[in-house]
Amino acid sequence: MTIPSALDPAVAVRTALPDVLLDTVEFRGETTLVVARERIAEVATVVRDTPGLVYNFLSDISAVDYWEPYGGWGERPERFAVSYHLLSMLYKRRLRLKVYVPEDDPVVPTIIGVWPAANWLEREIHDLMGIRFDGHPDQRRLMLPDDWQGHPHRRDYPLGYETIMFSFNADEIMKHKPFAKE
Secondary structure, three states, rough: OOOOOOOOOOHHHHOOOOOOOEEEEOOOOEEEEEOOOHHHHHHHHHHHHHHOOOOOOOOOOOEEEOOOOOOEEOOOOOOOOEEEEEEOOOOOOEEEEEEEEEEOOEEEEOOOOOHHHHHHHHHHHHHOOOOEEOOOOOOOOOOOOOOOOOOOOOOOOOOOOOOOOOOOOOOHOOOOOOOOOE
């Protein structure tokens, strides 16, 4: 059995789906393909099934919030991004597929049909970032209670913290602590 030669993933995706690749980023030996979010499942299928690519292992899905406190989200085209981290065990190469997701419509098609392991990863992103995955069979919260308000991994989510007690502020902090009643 002969193994086909490894292909450049950007060229292979551009050949199979000419209008879907928005950008290619090479950084320190890692390739990132920025693709149209509506077509992520098609791109995932191409990179998994094309001889010469065979990205057959979904190692992670992550989401990023580029919100800036002074307004906007820097130089990015949208507020959110979802990154799919893939591994080709045959060719020992990694690839990242990235889609930008707008703030007013945070929806990405699910890739469970391509990699069933995406189920829990997509649920986690939905729960903590509020990005919905269209076509996902079980969009329940995974980590937070059902009655939780908001998405705590968003950068504009309010911080809830307790002031650290030192010797100089102990009396002030102790006034606000709940104590058991006798």
